[in-house]
Amino acid sequence: MAESKSEFKSKSELYERELGAAKKELERWHNTAERVVKRYLGGRTSGAGELTSEGGVFNLFWSNTNILKAALYAKQPRADVSRRHKDYMDDVARVAGEIIERILNFDMDSRASDFDAALRHAIEDRLVPGMGQVWLRYDPSFEKQTIEPVKDPATGQVMVEGGEFEMVSDEHVATDYVYWKDFLYSPCRTWEECRWVARGVWMARDQLKEKFGNKLGADVPLSSSRSKERNAQPENDPWNKAQVWEIWSKESRYVCWKVLGFEPLLGEQYDPLGLTKFFPCPKPLIANVTTTSFVPKPDYQLLRDQYVELDVVSARISLLEDAIRVCGVYDKSSPQLSQLLTNRLQNALIPADNWAMFAEKGGIKGAVDWFPLDQVIMALDKLREVKRALMQDLYELTGLSDIMRGATVASETATAQQLKAQYGSVRMQFMQGELGEFVQSALGIKAEIMAQHFQPETLIRRSLIDKTPDARMAEDAVQLLRDKRMAIYSLAVDPDAMAMTDYAAEQEARVACITAIGQFMQAAWPLAQAKPEATPFLLQVMQWLLAGFKAGKNIEGVLDQAVTMMTNQPPQPPKPSPEEQKTQAEIKGIAMKTEAEVKSKQMKTQSDIALDQQKQAADARAKQMKVVADAAALSGLPPQGGMQ
Numbered sequence: 001m002a003e004s005k006s007e008f009k010s011k012s013e014l015y016e017r018e019l020g021a022a023k024k025e026l027e028r029w030h031n032t033a034e035r036v037v038k039r040y041l042g043g044r045t046s047g048a049g050e051l052t053s054e055g056g057v058f059n060l061f062w063s064n065t066n067i068l069k070a071a072l073y074a075k076q077p078r079a080d081v082s083r084r085h086k087d088y089m090d091d092v093a094r095v096a097g098e099i100i101e102r103i104l105n106f107d108m109d110s111r112a113s114d115f116d117a118a119l120r121h122a123i124e125d126r127l128v129p130g131m132g133q134v135w136l137r138y139d140p141s142f143e144k145q146t147i148e149p150v151k152d153p154a155t156g157q158v159m160v161e162g163g164e165f166e167m168v169s170d171e172h173v174a175t176d177y178v179y180w181k182d183f184l185y186s187p188c189r190t191w192e193e194c195r196w197v198a199r200g201v202w203m204a205r206d207q208l209k210e211k212f213g214n215k216l217g218a219d220v221p222l223s224s225s226r227s228k229e230r231n232a233q234p235e236n237d238p239w240n241k242a243q244v245w246e247i248w249s250k251e252s253r254y255v256c257w258k259v260l261g262f263e264p265l266l267g268e269q270y271d272p273l274g275l276t277k278f279f280p281c282p283k284p285l286i287a288n289v290t291t292t293s294f295v296p297k298p299d300y301q302l303l304r305d306q307y308v309e310l311d312v313v314s315a316r317i318s319l320l321e322d323a324i325r326v327c328g329v330y331d332k333s334s335p336q337l338s339q340l341l342t343n344r345l346q347n348a349l350i351p352a353d354n355w356a357m358f359a360e361k362g363g364i365k366g367a368v369d370w371f372p373l374d375q376v377i378m379a380l381d382k383l384r385e386v387k388r389a390l391m392q393d394l395y396e397l398t399g400l401s402d403i404m405r406g407a408t409v410a411s412e413t414a415t416a417q418q419l420k421a422q423y424g425s426v427r428m429q430f431m432q433g434e435l436g437e438f439v440q441s442a443l444g445i446k447a448e449i450m451a452q453h454f455q456p457e458t459l460i461r462r463s464l465i466d467k468t469p470d471a472r473m474a475e476d477a478v479q480l481l482r483d484k485r486m487a488i489y490s491l492a493v494d495p496d497a498m499a500m501t502d503y504a505a506e507q508e509a510r511v512a513c514i515t516a517i518g519q520f521m522q523a524a525w526p527l528a529q530a531k532p533e534a535t536p537f538l539l540q541v542m543q544w545l546l547a548g549f550k551a552g553k554n555i556e557g558v559l560d561q562a563v564t565m566m567t568n569q570p571p572q573p574p575k576p577s578p579e580e581q582k583t584q585a586e587i588k589g590i591a592m593k594t595e596a597e598v599k600s601k602q603m604k605t606q607s608d609i610a611l612d613q614q615k616q617a618a619d620a621r622a623k624q625m626k627v628v629a630d631a632a633a634l635s636g637l638p639p640q641g642g643m644q
Contacts (some may be wrong), residue, residue, distance in 0.1 A: 012265045015247055015258045019198065022184040029295050030181060033129035036298045039307075040065065040128050058314035060391065061300055061307055064398055065127045071428060072435055073123050076116050077495040079104035079443050084492045095470045096477035097491050100447045102463040104493075107173070115446075118177035119439065125180045126285035130296035133178040133284040135199055136445050138273060138453050143169040171454050173446045183284065184245070188294050191283045198247040199281075204239050212257070212266045220244075220259055220266070250278045275448055276488065282441030285434060303397055310390045313383055320380045324373060399428055439495040447493050451481035517542070 035043075042059055081101035083093045108115050115134075122132030149162035182200035209217030222240035233241070244266060247256045257266035273280060288297040300307065450459070456478045460466055465474045524538045 010263075010265075011256060011268070012258060012263055015245075015256060015265075016260065018186065018196065019184060019245060019247075019258070019260060021187060022198075025187040025293075026184070026295060029130065029297070032301055033180065033298060036300045037129055039300060058310060058387075060310060060394060064394070064400060065124075067400060068127055068398075068428075068431075069123060072432060073120065076108055076113070077119075077439050077443075079108070079447075080494045081447065081491055082494070091470070092473055092476045092480055093491060095465065095473045096480045098468075098470070099459055099463040099465050099474075099477055100450060100481065100491070100493075102465070103450060103459070104443060104447060106462065115175040115442075118175045119442075121177040122285055122438075123435065126287060127299065129180050130287040130298035131180050131183070131284050133180070133183045133199075133281055134442055135176040135178050135281045136442065136449060137174050137176065137280060138449050139172045139174040140168050140453075141170040141172075142166045168455060168458075171450075171458050173449045175442070175446070178281070182243075185294075189291055190294060194294070195251055196247055196249040197279055197281060198245045200243045200245050202233055202241040203244050204241050208242060208244070208266075216264070216266055220262055248279055253278060273449060274452055274484075275445060276484070277445075280445060282438050282445065285438050299398075303394065306390060306394050306397065310387065310394070313387045313390060317380060317383050317387065320376055320383065323376055324380075436495060440493060443495060444493045447491075448484075452484065 040059075040062055042062070079101050081097035081104070083090055083097060107113065118134040122134050125132035143166070144164050145167045146164050147160075147162050149158050150160035151158050176199075178199045184198045184200070186195040186197075188194045203211065205217065205222065208220050211217070212220075220242045222242050224240050242259050245258045245260070247258060249256070253271040255269045255272055257268075259266065271278070286294070286296045287299055288302065289295065456475070459478055459481070460474050465471060465477070470477075520542060524541075528535045528538055
C-alpha cells in the first residue's frame, strides 16, 4: 500500500489506484445489489436464499417497493427560493430568488424534464440496489455570429476587430441520472470525508474523438458489449464503447478524465463550475449506512429471511393447490368404475358385472378409495395463515400500514384509519427527510450553476421578471446572484413536499395568506381612519406579515409600490378648527368683494378709454378734411371725392 501520493509518477497512475480501490470497496455491495435487482424483477428465492431462474411465486418485495415509491415521490417537486432570514426590506434578494425560482420551476415543468426523470431513477435505485445519484452540468448552445468592426469616429482607427465568433445562443443546466454501478467515490466512513467522486460515461469512438480530439480518441481501447466491464450496458448493444471516468477531486479542485488501463489522462481542467462545495452531485441517496463505512446495504438484504420464508410458504401452497383434485384407486376387477370420472356421463347407469359379489364388497365404497382431500385442505389453510402472518411481519418491519396500502375494514372508524396512517408515516419520515435533503442539494447546485454561468440576458429572458412590477430591480437582482458570497447568505433553496398527501398545499397556503391579510386589515382599518398618518406604518407591518408566507411572495412587489407611493406623498395639512373655518370664510368673502370691485373699475376704465379714442379719431378726421378743402380752394380745383 502506498504511503503518499508523491510516490506515483503521474496523475494517471494515481487515479488508476484510486478507482481500483473504490471498486474493491464497493465490490461486495455490487454483487449483492445484482441479486436484489433480479429478485425485484421476479427471480425466485430458494430455501437456501439463492436466486433461481424460475419465476417468482409471490413478489411482495416488488409490491412494497412500488408503494414506497408512490409515497415518497407522488408528484414532481417545486423549487422555493426565498430570502434566508425573511427580511421584508430586502427587496433585491426577493427578486433574485424569484428569478432563480421561476427558471428552476420552468425547467421542471417541461414534459421532457430531465430533472424529474433522473430523480425517479435515483429513488428506485435507493429502494432496490441501495443507492441513487444524479449529476448536474452546465450545457450551453453556441451559434456563429458576424460582428462588424468598431472604428473611432474621429481617427477612423479600428478599435474592436470584427469577424465571425461563436456566441452563446442558449443555456441549460442538465441533470443526468447516474447508474448505481457507474458511480464511484473515495473509500470513506462518512460523506463529509469523501475526497473525490467519479461517474463512468460510456462513449463510442466518434464521441471520444469529438470530446478529446482525434489522436487520443483513436487510441483509447474499447470494450465489447459482452465483456465483463460492459455488464452495466445493454447486452445486445452493437457498438463497442469505452468507459470514461470523470473524476472530481475536492482536494485539488481539478477535474480529470480517465480510462482504466489506458496510461494518459484524456483531459484535465481546474474547477470548471466554481461551486461552493465543488462536487457537481449531491450526497447520494444511500440505504442503511453507518459511521463505520459509507457502503450501502439494500433494504431487501435486511429482510431477506422473511422474504425467503414467504417464498417457501408460497411455493408449498402452490404445490398443495395443484394436489387438490378428485382422484383415487379402485378394484381392478371392476373396470366399469373408471367410467364414473373418465366419461362425462349425465343421468346414466353403468352396468356392473356380478352384482351380488359387487354389493357384498360394499358397492362403490368398498371398491373405490378416494384421495384424502380433507387433510390437504387443512394443511393449505394452515399455510395460508402462516403466509398472512409473514406478510404482516413484513408490513410492520417496512413500516407500511394498512391504510397506506389502500386496505382497510369498513367497520373501522376514521380515527382508527388516521392512527394507522400516522403510524406508517412516522416510519417513513426519515426516508422522506433524506429524499428532501437530496432534492434540496440538487436544486441548490443547479441554482448556483445558473447564477454563476448564465448570461444576465438569459436570466431575465427566461424568468420574465421584466414583465412584473419588480422589473426595476431586475438588474440589481442579477448582480446579487453574480456575487456568490451575498447570494449564499441572502437566498435559500428548498423543495416543496413531494408526498402524495400534499396536493392541496399550495391552495391551503394561499387561503391562509389571504385570511391573515383580511384579519390584519379588519383590525388596522379603524386606526387608519382615525390616524391617516399611521397608514405607512401599517403597510410596513403588512409587508413584514407577508414575508412569512411563501404564497405572498408574488404580491409583495405590488405592496412595495403602494408603500413607496404613500410614503413619498407630502403629509396632509391638519383639519382647521371651527373658529379658523369662520375666519377663513370671512377672508374669502372680503377677497371675493374686493376682486369684484377691481373688475368693475377695470371695465369702467376700459369703456372711458374707448370713448376717448373714438372722439380723438373723429377730431383728427375733421381736421384732415378741412386741410384738404383749404388746399383745393387755393388751387382752384374741386376737392377730390367731394365734400360732405
